[in-house]
Amino acid sequence: MMTLNLSFFGKSCLVIAEAGNLRQLIVTALHQIGLPNVAKADDIEAAIYELSQSAYDAVICAEAEFAGSVEVVKRIRRDCRGPAAAVPIIYLTGNMDPAHLSMILNSGANSVMTLPIGTRSLLKNLTRAMTDSREFIAHHNYRGPCRRGKNRNAKYSGPRRRATDSQHSKPPNPPSGSSMPRGVQSAPAMRDNGQRPVLPRAEEIPSLSAREATILNGVNKIATSIERLRQDMQSTDNTSTRQRLREGLHEAAHRLVNLLSLADLSYPQDGQKGNILLEKLDAIKGTFLKVLADIAQHRLEIVSSDIDRIIMGNEFPLGCSETLSERLGAVEEIVMVMGGARKLGDGMKQSLSRAWRDVHRIQEAEGNFILVELTQGKRGCATKPLGNSRFMDDELQVAASQADVMRSLKENG
Structure with missing residues (x-):
């Protein structure tokens, strides 16, 4: 269901994600917050082409497991021409490692979101990105929104490389009674x-x-x-x-x-x-x-x-494969927040894979029951697809619910 949100009237967004199910999930969430004009790209070349052909108000770059997607942000900033190079970019990640978050922001992204996707958080981040008033910096080492915070600029004691910094050739004097900022010390390993x-x-x-x-x-x-x-x-x-x-x-x-x-x-x-x-x-x-x-x-x-x-x-309520699939999907959603399948041990990966295979077996058993008991009723058996596992390729089909079965049996005596 699409929500009426006049602040996004006439706005458009480009979603970049290699995984099709993740891409569609983001599109659905954007529709829910009232942004109907959404285009999709599954790799950087397609994204660069889309940005060269149409003007977008925001870009969402998403990956369930971090591989080389930070490079996507850098390519947009470096290879696009005109206003497209400065388009607000929201980076969606399942990794909360501080070094990783810092890398994302230093690649030129306007903001970072974490999986799982929430419409409230998406609305807040999208609004913030579209109204971001920070200066766009174009330097050979960095292209993106200004990374100097309001307080950081007053304390900054390093080299000033911008043309607008010429009047600030010397670092400001520290307040009386305080010392100059110390060098950066790395935080100890967790x-x-x-x-x-x-x-x-x-x-x-x-x-x-x-x-x-x-x-x-x-x-x-x-x-x-x-x-x-x-x-x-x-x-x-x-x-x-x-x-x-x-x-x-x-x-x-x-x-x-x-x-x-x-x-x-x-x-x-x-x-x-x-x-x-x-x-x-x-x-x-x-x-x-x-x-x-x-x-x-x-x-x-x-x-x-x-x-x-x-x-x-060998006994089960019909339609239970759908419920079991939802429960396994909830487990995988937790895993996504942890950082994806790469954070799982081999034992849990095997248990999760075995559980999905067994749900598929239960679904097939439900389907066989439907074929035997209901084909004489001249009534189509409505099925709907279950959501894919985030870590498996098998797509499950759920059989008719128990209510459908009982209604059909009653109609056919």
């Missing part, structure tokens, strides 16, 4: 022990700046969200709990990405304070990913157990 980090509240550290207090308060909110996710892991696997879990994942993932961007990952300007904040973000990110892995494993074990029970008992 070592997650599965425990929730002990985090102070911002008001307990009066020396924090407003930006640092915002980051620390955000980290504490994410910690609260993680605790809710941990509790939801033990809840019954049904439509309601899957929806609640999905909303929690959206909330925590988007908060985390926003905080990672706010923490100024590329060039922390506050010396040791900046690194302390990055350490806290690293710790909370590790805990978040650990909880996601536990939830995915736990939910997959429950679904697999139900599948085994159905197959071994």
Whole structure:
């Protein structure tokens, strides 16, 4: 269903994604927020051609698993001519690694979104990108929106390479009583022990700046969200709990990405304070990913157990393959937030693949029952396609629901 949104009236968007199902998912989400004019491209050459033929108000570049898609952003900035080179670009990724997010922004993207896709987040990011007032920088080392934040420009002590910086040949003097910004120190490698980090509240550290207090308060909110996710892991696997879990994942993932961007990952300007904040973000990110892995494993074990029970008992409610497919899809959605299939161990990959094959077997059994019992009713058996597995090529077809079967049996005596 398309939502009426007058702010997108007459606007158009180009979606670039190699995976067809991901591409279509983004298009559907854009239609839902009221942007009907959407074109699609499955590789960079097709995208460059589309941008040379038509003017777009935004570009969404998406990949479920990071390979070379940052190069797509660079190619658009470098190879397109005229206004197309400066088109707002939103990068959609399943990887929340700080170095990866920094690489995306340094490639020339206007903003970053994380999988799974939420219409609220998409609406916010699309509006922000289309109204981005930052100066477009065209330099041989970088082409894209200005990366200097409002506060960073005042503190910046490095070389000034822009023509407009000629009047600022000397770095500004630091305020009295403060020292010059220290050199960038790399944050230590993350070592997650599965425990929730002990985090102070911002008001307990009066020396924090407003930006640092915002980051620390955000980290504490994410910690609260993680605790809710941990509790939801033990809840019954049904439509309601899957929806609640999905909303929690959206909330925590988007908060985390926003905080990672706010923490100024590329060039922390506050010396040791900046690194302390990055350490806290690293710790909370590790805990978040650990909880996601536990939830995915736990939910997959429950679904697999139900599948085994159905197959071994040779009795099942018709239409159950559709429900099982939705439950497996919910597991894969969690995996996407973790960073995709590459984050899974071999054992879980095999379990997920086996579960999809077994669902296919159940679907075939449902289909055989339909053929035997309903072909005499002169009534077509409505089928609808199940969503593809994000990690498998097999497309499943779901048989008629149990209500359809019972109605047909009643009509035919």
